[in-house]
Amino acid sequence: MKDCNALVKDNRLVAQDTCLMTLACELSPFTPGQFLMLRLTGTCDPFLRRPLAVLSYREGIVEILYKVIGRGTSLLAGKKKGEELSVLGPLGKGFSDPRPEEEAVYVAGGTGLPPILALAERMGRGSLIIGARTKDDIPLWERMQNIGGVEVTATTEDGSLGIRGMATQALNDLLKTVHKPCVIYACGPTGMLKTAASLAQVFGARCEVSIEERMACGFGVCSACAVRTTAGNQKVCTHGPVFDASCIEWGI
Amino acid sequence: MKDCNALVKDNRLVAQDTCLMTLACELSPFTPGQFLMLRLTGTCDPFLRRPLAVLSYREGIVEILYKVIGRGTSLLAGKKKGEELSVLGPLGKGFSDPRPEEEAVYVAGGTGLPPILALAERMGRGSLIIGARTKDDIPLWERMQNIGGVEVTATTEDGSLGIRGMATQALNDLLKTVHKPCVIYACGPTGMLKTAASLAQVFGARCEVSIEERMACGFGVCSACAVRTTAGNQKVCTHGPVFDASCIEWGI
Amino acid sequence: MDISTRLAPGLCLKNPILSASGTFAYGEEFARMFDLSLLGGVVTKGLSLHPKEGNPTPRVCETSCGMLNAIGLENIGVDAFIAQKLPFLGTFDTEVVVNFFGTGEDEYAHMAQKLDIEGVSAIEMNVSCPNIKKGGIEFGKDPKILNRLVAQVRQSTTKPLIVKLSPMVTHIGEMALAAQEGGADALTCSNTFPAMAIDENTWKPILGNITGGLSGPAVKPIALRIVWEVSRQAAIPVIASGGITSWRDVVQFLLAGASAVEIGSFSLRDPLCFGVIIQGLIRYMHDNSLESITEIIGKLRTP
Amino acid sequence: MDISTRLAPGLCLKNPILSASGTFAYGEEFARMFDLSLLGGVVTKGLSLHPKEGNPTPRVCETSCGMLNAIGLENIGVDAFIAQKLPFLGTFDTEVVVNFFGTGEDEYAHMAQKLDIEGVSAIEMNVSCPNIKKGGIEFGKDPKILNRLVAQVRQSTTKPLIVKLSPMVTHIGEMALAAQEGGADALTCSNTFPAMAIDENTWKPILGNITGGLSGPAVKPIALRIVWEVSRQAAIPVIASGGITSWRDVVQFLLAGASAVEIGSFSLRDPLCFGVIIQGLIRYMHDNSLESITEIIGKLRTP
Ligand SMILES: Cc1cc2nc3c(=O)[nH]c(=O)nc-3n(C[C@H](O)[C@H](O)[C@H](O)COP(=O)(O)OP(=O)(O)OC[C@H]3O[C@@H](n4cnc5c(N)ncnc54)[C@H](O)[C@@H]3O)c2cc1C
Ligand SMILES: Cc1cc2nc3c(=O)[nH]c(=O)nc-3n(C[C@H](O)[C@H](O)[C@H](O)COP(=O)(O)OP(=O)(O)OC[C@H]3O[C@@H](n4cnc5c(N)ncnc54)[C@H](O)[C@@H]3O)c2cc1C
Ligand SMILES: Cc1cc2nc3c(=O)[nH]c(=O)nc-3n(C[C@H](O)[C@H](O)[C@H](O)COP(=O)(O)O)c2cc1C
Numbered sequence A, B: 001m002k003d004c005n006a007l008v009k010d011n012r013l014v015a016q017d018t019c020l021m022t023l024a025c026e027l028s029p030f031t032p033g034q035f036l037m038l039r040l041t042g043t044c045d046p047f048l049r050r051p052l053a054v055l056s057y058r059e060g061i062v063e064i065l066y067k068v069i070g071r072g073t074s075l076l077a078g079k080k081k082g083e084e085l086s087v088l089g090p091l092g093k094g095f096s097d098p099r100p101e102e103e104a105v106y107v108a109g110g111t112g113l114p115p116i117l118a119l120a121e122r123m124g125r126g127s128l129i130i131g132a133r134t135k136d137d138i139p140l141w142e143r144m145q146n147i148g149g150v151e152v153t154a155t156t157e158d159g160s161l162g163i164r165g166m167a168t169q170a171l172n173d174l175l176k177t178v179h180k181p182c183v184i185y186a187c188g189p190t191g192m193l194k195t196a197a198s199l200a201q202v203f204g205a206r207c208e209v210s211i212e213e214r215m216a217c218g219f220g221v222c223s224a225c226a227v228r229t230t231a232g233n234q235k236v237c238t239h240g241p242v243f244d245a246s247c248i249e250w251g252i
Numbered sequence C, D: 001m002d003i004s005t006r007l008a009p010g011l012c013l014k015n016p017i018l019s020a021s022g023t024f025a026y027g028e029e030f031a032r033m034f035d036l037s038l039l040g041g042v043v044t045k046g047l048s049l050h051p052k053e054g055n056p057t058p059r060v061c062e063t064s065c066g067m068l069n070a071i072g073l074e075n076i077g078v079d080a081f082i083a084q085k086l087p088f089l090g091t092f093d094t095e096v097v098v099n100f101f102g103t104g105e106d107e108y109a110h111m112a113q114k115l116d117i118e119g120v121s122a123i124e125m126n127v128s129c130p131n132i133k134k135g136g137i138e139f140g141k142d143p144k145i146l147n148r149l150v151a152q153v154r155q156s157t158t159k160p161l162i163v164k165l166s167p168m169v170t171h172i173g174e175m176a177l178a179a180q181e182g183g184a185d186a187l188t189c190s191n192t193f194p195a196m197a198i199d200e201n202t203w204k205p206i207l208g209n210i211t212g213g214l215s216g217p218a219v220k221p222i223a224l225r226i227v228w229e230v231s232r233q234a235a236i237p238v239i240a241s242g243g244i245t246s247w248r249d250v251v252q253f254l255l256a257g258a259s260a261v262e263i264g265s266f267s268l269r270d271p272l273c274f275g276v277i278i279q280g281l282i283r284y285m286h287d288n289s290l291e292s293i294t295e296i297i298g299k300l301r302t303p
C-alpha cells in the first residue's frame, strides 16, 4: 500500500452513467478484489476518499470502472486527461485463486463488475455471469466476451441483452450443469450476494463475496466498515472486502 | 449588478505574483473603481467570493489584474482558458470624473493599480504615479506608458525602475509643480492613502481614495466592510469603495 | 400543491423559505435583484433600541466551508427602521419578521412594544447577547433567565413571538422548553457558534473582536441535530437556521422537524439562491407526489 | 531547536503532534506506513472493560469539510489491548496515551487501575459517554459529575491523567475547572460535536445510530475558540483536537494556548500527514528564529 499521485490518462463513458478511467501511477502488484482509496480534490470538500476496485494494473497503468452515483463519482467523471488524483492502495484482501480442481463461476451485478472482471481476466478460465437491469447498464461487454477461456453470460431484467431475468437465476441454472467442485465469486447488491451464498450452500460450492460498506480510512484504523461475521465484527477494508460467504452473517 | 457565468479567455503572469485575467461575460457598463465579487469553485470551500476591481470592460470582455496573496487568488491563478467562474458585479461606487478645470493625478501602490489604471485609461489625461517595492512588482508597465495623454512616473523603493523612493514623495513633488485645481485619485496601502489625503489637504486638492476591507457579500447586506467616516460607519462595498478622502476617519 | 407553512396563530408563510437575520439587511439590496414577494418571509437585521456601531474590522473571515462574523450587531436602531425601512418592506407580498435584541429585560420588552405595529408580521428575539445587568451572561445560556425574558416580552406584544436559540448549550431541549413556557410561538434553531480564527503570521486573531460566530455549511450537521432534538421536545414550530444551501438541505431540515428554514450565509455567496431553492422544493414535491409540506415536516423515518 | 512539550509531571513529548483516539486504532496499520517514533505520542482507540461491538452501519458519513462518525466505541477491550497491542506500541520511541471510557464511575476507576502498568505513558479519559447509572446523562455534561469521576479515577492511577472534554456545553471553562480540581493533569479540547445527516431520498438518517459526532476542518474554528477559552481559565496544559490538517493549524492552536495537538479525521484522508506537519512546524520555527515551542504556546497577541 502506498499513497501516490496518479495522472489521469483517459476517462470516458462506457455505459449508462459508468466511466472507465486509466491512471498512471506506480502501485505494487494487486490481487483482484483489492481496491484503491481515491482523493478527489486538493480542498477538504469533499473530505473523504472514495473506495473503488482495481480493474487492472499493468506497468504503471491502473484501470478503474465506476458508476456515477453522487458527488464524489461526479467529480471523478469530470476529471480530464492530465489532471491529478491521489491514490492510496492497493488495499484489502482480494479473491483467492480457484483451486486447480475447481470450476470457477464469476457473478457480477450493479457496480460489482470491476473486481469480478479483474479476477476473470487474471484467471482466464471459468464462467462469468453479468446481471443488469438493461443492456445500456452493462459496460465493457465486448471486452468481457474476449477474455480467453471464460464463457460469458449476460442477464438483463428487461431481456435487452442475454437472458431475461436475474443473475442469480442464471447462476442457479449453471450450477446445475457443473459436475465438479465449484467456486463462486460474487460482487454486487447485497441481495445478490446473499442468494449466491445460499446457492453455494445448496450446491456444496465454495463462495467468496466482495462486500461494500461505507468507509472513512480504507486501511483499518477507523472501524467504520464493520461487517458481522461468525468471528464477530470484521473490517471490510482490511479483513475484506472479499470474505468467505459462509462467514458472513447476512442479517435481515 | 448581475450574477453571471464568466468564461476564462486568458490568464497570465504579468509581474511578480501578479496575473492578468480576461473573462467573457456580459456586464453593465462600469465606472472605474467599481469591483466584482468572484466565486472560485462549485464547492463551498472556499466559501466566500473575492472582491477584485474591474480593470477594463469592453464588448463582453472584462479584465482583472490581481496579486496572488492567499488561497482564493491562488485558485484564481490556476484557472485555465475555458474554465468558468461566477461573477457578481459591477459593484460599489467608482471614482467621479475630474472636473474640466481640474488636473488629475492618479496614485497607485501595491494591489491598488487596477482601479487607478482603469480610471487613467478612461480619462486619457493627467499624471499617474505607480509605486512599488521593486521593478518586478510593477505589472503592465508598457501598457501604462502608452495611455495617450497620461504622463506616467514609477517609484521603486530600491530604485530599480523610475525614481527611488515612495509614491507619496513623488506625489508631493508633483503637486508642488501643479498650479491649478487638482484632484488626486489614490488606491493602495492605507499608509499611502492617508498620506495622499493629507497632501491633498496641504495643497488644497480634492482627493478620492479607494478603500479595501474584508467583505462577505459585496452588495451591502452583511455590514462586514465598515469604514469610519465623518458621517458614521459606512459600507465600503456600497457607499464605496471610493470615498472622498476628507470623509474618512483614518484612526491610528 | 400546498407549500405554505404555519408558524403561529395568524402567521402562515406561503412557503417555508425565509431570509436570515444579518445577511439580508432590511431587504433593499436584495429587492434590486429579485422580487421579495417570492419569499415566505424576510427576517431583518437585528435591531436595538438605539443605533449601534458594531465591532472593529475585520468583521468577517472565511473558514472551511463556512465563515465567521463579528459584525457586533451594527444596526440603524428600531426607530429609524420603522420610519425608513418598514414601509418599503410592506410593499411586498411577504411576511416581515423583525429580529431584535436588548441589553436587559426591560429593553427587550420596550423593543417588543415598539414593534407591535402594522407591517410587522412577527418578531424574532435574538437571545445570543449578554445580559449586561446579570454580569454579562448571555440570555440564551440559562433557562431561567431565558424563561423570564420571554415571559416579559410576551406581555409586551400581540405579535407572534419567535425565540432564536443559542446553539452552544448543554441542554438545548431545556432552553427550548424555557422559551416555550415563557410564551414563545415558535423557535429558531439556531444562531451562530462561538468560534475564532488566528493568523499564524501575525500571531493575532483575524477578527477585530477576537471571537465571532461560525455559520455556513460547516455547521449544518449540528444544526440538523439541534432541530431534530428540539422539535421532538417542543410543542411549538421550529424554524431551522444553519448552513442551508439547497432544496435538499431544506427537505432534510423539514424531515428533522422544521416548519420553515432561514437562509443566511449562503445568500451572501449566491444572492439568487432563494428562487432556485423554492423551485427545487416544488419540483421535489412534484416528483414525489407530495401534496403538502406537512407530509414532510417531522417525518424522518427512524429505526 | 526544542519542539518538546510538557503535559504533566513525567510526561514530556518530543514534539507536540499526537494521533487522535479512534482514527489510529492501536497503531499497527500506521506503523506499516511510517515509523511511529516520529510522533510525539500516539493515542489509542477508546477502550472499555469488555470488548464492544459498536453501532450498526453506516457508521460514517461525509459532510461539508468534515465527517460524522457513530462507530459506537467498538474496541477489543482493555485486556486484549494489554496482551496483544501494548507490547507492539512499546517498540517505538513515542509516548503511548491510552484512551478509555466506562459506563459508571467504578468502571472508569477499574480501567484506570488496569492501565496503571508499564508501557502506558498516560491515560486519556473520554467523558462523552452516558453514565448509565445516572439516567444516561453524559459524564462530560455536568461539572459535579465530572469532578467526582475525575477524582475517583485520579485515586486509581499513578499515571498522568488527561481528561478529554465534550465541546457541546454551555460553560466549557466550568467543565475544565471541574476536571482540573478533580486532579486531571491535562485536558484535551475537545471531542466531536453531536450532529446528524439525513437522506432526502429515503427520508432516513444516514447513520445507523441516527446521530454521530462531527469532526474535521468544519469544526476547527469552534475548537480553536474552546482551546483559547479553556487555556486561559485552566492552570493545566491543554491538548487541542478538532479539524487540524496542517502545520499552520498547529501553530494557530499553540498560539491559542494548546501545549500539544491531536490529529484525527485528517489522518484518515491523508495517513502520511503527521510527518509533513512536523516538518512544517520545524521549518516555521526555523524561518521565524524560534528556539522553543514554549515561545508560541499561548502567545496570541490580543488587542
Ligand atoms: C471496496 C469497495 C470497492 C468498490 N468498488 C467500486 C467500483 O469498482 N466501481 C464502482 O462504481 N463502485 C465501487 N464501489 C462503490 C463506490 O465506492 C461508491 O459508489 C462511491 O463511493 C460513491 O461515491 P459518491 O461520492 O459518488 O456517492 P455519495 O453518495 O455522494 O457518497 C457519500 C459517501 O458515501 C459513500 N458511499 C456511497 N455509496 C457507497 C457504496 N456503495 N459503497 C461504499 N461507500 C459508499 C462514499 O464513499 C462517500 O463517503 C466500491 C465500494 C467499496 C466499499
Ligand atoms: C473593493 C476591492 C477591490 C480589490 N481589487 C483588487 C484588485 O483589483 N487586484 C488585487 O490584486 N486585489 C484587489 N483587492 C484585494 C483582494 O480582494 C484580496 O487580495 C483577495 O481577496 C485575497 O484573497 P485570497 O483568498 O488570495 O487571500 P486570503 O488571505 O486567503 O483571503 C482570506 C479572506 O480575506 C479576504 N482578504 C484578504 N486580503 C484582502 C484585502 N486586501 N482586501 C479585502 N479582502 C481581503 C479575502 O477576500 C478572503 O475573504 C481588492 C479588495 C477590495 C475590497
Ligand atoms: C454576517 C452575519 C450577521 C448576522 N447577524 C445576525 C443578527 O443580527 N441577529 C441574529 O439573530 N442572527 C444573526 N446572524 C445569524 C444568522 O441569522 C443565522 O442564524 C446564522 O448565520 C446561521 O445560518 P447560515 O449558516 O445560513 O448563515 C448573522 C449571521 C451572519 C453571517
Ligand SMILES: Cc1cc2nc3c(=O)[nH]c(=O)nc-3n(C[C@H](O)[C@H](O)[C@H](O)COP(=O)(O)O)c2cc1C
Pocket (backbone or CB within 6 Å): A216, A222, D020, D021, D022, D023, D045, D046, D047, D069, D071, D073, D099, D125, D126, D164, D190, D191, D192, D214, D215, D216, D217, D241, D242, D243, D244, D262, D263, D264, D265, D266
Ligand atoms: C472515526 C472516529 C472515531 C473516534 N473514536 C474516538 C474514541 O474512541 N474516543 C475518543 O475520545 N474520541 C474519538 N474520536 C474523536 C477524535 O479523537 C477527535 O477528538 C475528533 O475527531 C476531533 O478531531 P479531528 O477533527 O482531528 O478528527 C473519534 C473520531 C473519529 C472520526
Ligand code: FES
Pocket (backbone or CB within 6 Å): A214, A215, A216, A217, A218, A219, A220, A221, A222, A223, A224, A225, A235, A236, A237, A238
Ligand atoms: S474504513 Fe476505516 S476501518 Fe475500514
Ligand code: FES
Pocket (backbone or CB within 6 Å): B214, B215, B216, B217, B218, B219, B220, B221, B222, B223, B224, B225, B235, B236, B237, B238
Ligand atoms: S461586504 Fe457585506 S455589506 Fe459590504
